[in-house]
Amino acid sequence: MHQERMQVVRKRGIYLLPNLLTTAGLFAGFYAIVSAMQGFFDIAAIAMFIAMIADTLDGRVARLLHASTDFGVQYDSLSDMVSFGIAPALVLFSWSLKDLGKLGWLIAFLYAACVALRLARFNVQTGETDKRYFIGLACTPAAAVVASMVWYFHNYQHTIYSLITVAIVTLALSACMISNVLYRSFKEIDLKGKTSFLNIFIIVLVFVAISLNPPLVLLIIFSLFALSGPVFVLVRFYKKRAKFNAKQ
Numbered sequence: 001m002h003q004e005r006m007q008v009v010r011k012r013g014i015y016l017l018p019n020l021l022t023t024a025g026l027f028a029g030f031y032a033i034v035s036a037m038q039g040f041f042d043i044a045a046i047a048m049f050i051a052m053i054a055d056t057l058d059g060r061v062a063r064l065l066h067a068s069t070d071f072g073v074q075y076d077s078l079s080d081m082v083s084f085g086i087a088p089a090l091v092l093f094s095w096s097l098k099d100l101g102k103l104g105w106l107i108a109f110l111y112a113a114c115v116a117l118r119l120a121r122f123n124v125q126t127g128e129t130d131k132r133y134f135i136g137l138a139c140t141p142a143a144a145v146v147a148s149m150v151w152y153f154h155n156y157q158h159t160i161y162s163l164i165t166v167a168i169v170t171l172a173l174s175a176c177m178i179s180n181v182l183y184r185s186f187k188e189i190d191l192k193g194k195t196s197f198l199n200i201f202i203i204v205l206v207f208v209a210i211s212l213n214p215p216l217v218l219l220i221i222f223s224l225f226a227l228s229g230p231v232f233v234l235v236r237f238y239k240k241r242a243k244f245n246a247k248q
Helices: 002-012 016-037 041-064 070-095 102-125 139-153 160-178 197-212 214-247
Strands: 133-135 182-184
Touching (some): 016 041, 016 070, 041 070, 070 102, 182 214, 197 214
Antiparallel strands (some): 133 182
16 A cells, blocks of 8 residues: 555646746845845845746746646745745845844844735635636736846935935835735736737837846836735725716
């Protein structure tokens, strides 16, 4: 009986390519931490973006190859905690928040804690929500805001105003991650399907814009995405209010 169980365990195995991409993302997140500790904040930011690319690909590849497993899901979640929770928090602290003393590391810890809460909520809600939307800002675009901000401003001299701004941005991202605000997930995009010439042209324009000034363009793109959730909430609120006033 024991030998039969051992054979079942051996036969399960894990899929190589998706988990290899997850490992690459984990490595990039860890490398971002090491780079920030050594003062190479631009390299740390780039490493976080590499982790995001790997994180985007591992899930897509697993679905395309029909290689999704419970092990892969759990491994991906743990990797995300390091790459998009611990890494951004420590990079922010090493780059700027450390100048705020105890308040700085508490804000950095709050960010990491909100990522953990965001991931835990996502894991237990899988299959129960509309796949077109995320409840709360996903930790990946939140980390992208952090990475692009550090990348663009890493050579600037810190002032009390910049420290306060970084603290406010960090707190705002933390609040968005654990909020009930809906964000588009873009999971409905079919990578195997056909698309229009206009969409291809727009993608080319985005790549051109990013190549001109990567940190600035990425900061603008991901900041707009982070703001899109609260903006749509306000738009829906005012529309409902206008309809209510029209009925009276």
